[in-house]
């Protein structure tokens with residue numbers, strides 16, 4: 001069952017009924033100011049940090065779902081009836097409801113009782129404000145008198161404190177209202193230099209800023225007293241819960257239309273110009289008023305919206321495919337790329353499932369997010385790499401997270417996730433392959449943000465590799481530390497006290513438990529660093545890292561092979577994890593995917609065997625599960641992984657992030673049909689028709705799909721903010737379609753289904769537009785390339801001379 005449809009032409013997903021299984025959301029903003037918006041206008045916005053600079057209050061895990069948002073109420077003043085044109089919070093039975101989630105904007109339209117409404121929500125590029133562009137049209141046969149009420153509820157900035165510290169917070173709320181603009185200035189009197197504002201383009205009949213006055217005693221958002229009565233109270237908040245509500249009145253003749261705009265923004269004043277005059281407590285508004293004035297003009301709004309759309313067109317045009325599969329085209333050309341941008345911006349901070357208060361930017365998460373983003377805006381990827389590397393410790397290890405506002409590593413989750421550093425090498429290598437910019441290696445970057453500790457980025461990478469080599473266990477495999485990529489495989493935790501955090505508790509010294517997954521990752525990492533060294537003319541280093549990779553390969557083949565698949569780990573007692581000897585958790589997905597990607601077992605058939613075992617034991621119609629059998633009880637020696645009920649999260653769900661590793665591994669084996677089959681199983685667009693099962697948005701990947709052991713097999717959770725986005729982009733574009741940036745140029749190595757007669761890719765690469773047309777001429781994956789009409793040897797397109805801006809590549813695939 002579907003709840004909408006894709007409009008690929010407009011790059012939109014159109015939701016045709018408001019009561020989708022979960023709020024289906026979109027993101028606004030692209031650099032400093034962001035908003036989350038659901039299909040019924042729920043959500044919130046924030047400046048840079050979803051926890052520390054939250055503008056709107058949002059009630060996670062509330063009933064009804066999705067409480068708190070950008071609320072509008074329309075009131076027919078002739079009849080007294082009122083409703084919300086975006087459905088929430090009044091939930092009237094709207095006609096012609098449509099929510100169009102697009103690239104950086106959301107439009108919600110509906111009709112009710114003869115009034116047609118459409119609201120476009122977006123953030124103008126480079127600005128810290130949301131525009132709500134509202135159009136109302138009277139389709140009735142008589143003239144009608146209307147009121148329009150807006151209402152947002154302000155968060156008192158720190159979203160965590162806002163939801164807990166009531167003894168203080170009920171006392172501190174402060175606002176100003178000037179020229180019809182509502183200013184939220186809680187804590188501005190002391191150390192903050194920022195405030196929020198909420199403005200309206202039309203003259204006001206009234207306003208409210210005190211929630212209790214707007215709602216009335218014991219009323220909910222669905223029936224505010226002010227809207228019921230049609231009269232604002234002009235309330236001023238002193239403490240309690242500041243809100244912003246405007247009241248506008250107008251009458252519409254039959255067929256007449258009115259357009260209004262609301263602006264919800266964030267502004268910072270210079271410290272010495274916070275107030276109108278020394279001693280005054282009144283906000284200095286001269287700077288912000290310019291911005292407000294500008295964006296209350298409809299031609300400015302139109303121009304800003306057009307420029308947002310143009311920017312997205314340019315960004316998405318950088319990579320365009322045309323394959324025989326519609327859902328592949330849709331994801332690669334639109335939604336997967338878009339999701340990569342969002343994960344790059346948000347890391348794991350704010351979504352419907354991430355409260356924005358819990359996590360900073362993850363080190364490994366951000367490094368992996370880069371893999372799917374680097375071709376979109378390489379300069380921002382470069383900045384991110386430097387930020388990440390600057391949090392690295394001198395040991396080569398990493399804080400697991402850092403705060404976006406300060407860019408410093410945070411100790412909340414600590415460090416010693418022993419896979420973390422490896423991802424930085426992969427990110428830098430992806431950046432260099434994309435851009436050819438070797439100069440990034442010479443950037444002077446500090447350790448742990450400590451002035452004076454600066455070293456070239458290249459040395460940071462060397463320390464990443466060394467970090468692993470300094471931490472090998474009894475079999476010569478990497479020690480796992482707190483956990484590796486699988487945050488929940490806690491082999492040194494041994495936690496038996498309820499409430500103890502698995503992420504930070506370590507009761508064992510950690511000198512025994514080893515990870516085969518990190519070993520495979522190490523081979524990938526060391527090979528990449530060898531490539532970087534070679535590209536930089538450092539032949540000795542290159543040889544050294546190749547040797548390190550080779551010796552790890554041998555160790556894995558000697559101690560990390562279980563007979564039919566790669567082992568997952570050794571636990572603290574030296575017993576295998578992910579082995580046929582185990583009672584549960586006999587086979588894990590991660591080492592199969594990663595080790596085969598790293599080329600392990602290709603010569604002797606073990607790679608193929610591992611992937612066949614994956615198919616036999618882990619693959620389901622809803623994707624490939626993390627391990628099997630699921631853990632049916634808690635294992636002290638394994639930790640959080642066994643804390644989840646079977647089939648959920650790390651306990652044997654389809655943890656989507658890992659599936660692209662399997663696709664890539666199948667591609668490495670040359671098995672295009674299998675690789676693509678796995679791709680389709682978790683492709684959200686391909687699951688649209690089972691939206692009642694999948695339940696999350698059909699346009700973006702989710703972190704998990706409940707596994708076969710779960711009661712809700714096939715149900716997706718934690719949509720949007722997941723490494724799945726980047727890795728699927730890599731799997732489909734680089735491994736399956738086979739367009740791979742390399743140090744020396746674009747490599748073409750498709751491993752697509754046998755039945756495909758061909759496909760084409762247009763891709764920007766190092767400033768050149770490549771027009772690649774692949775035609776199948778026979779079976780298999782052999783390629784023969786013609787570049788601008790000339791046949792070339794091998795599969796790497798030589799870099800184009802400076803003046804050339806466009807290159808045509810014809811590829812004959814198969815023999």
Ligand code: GLC
Nearest residue numbers: 348362364365485486487488
């Ligand atoms: C979450 C984390 C990620 C981790 C994964 C597996 O997605 O953000 O860092 O690798 O879970 O546990």
Ligand code: GLC
Nearest residue numbers: 359487488502503640649650
């Ligand atoms: C939990 C989740 C895991 C996530 C981690 C991050 O352990 O199961 O997916 O990576 O929290 O803190």
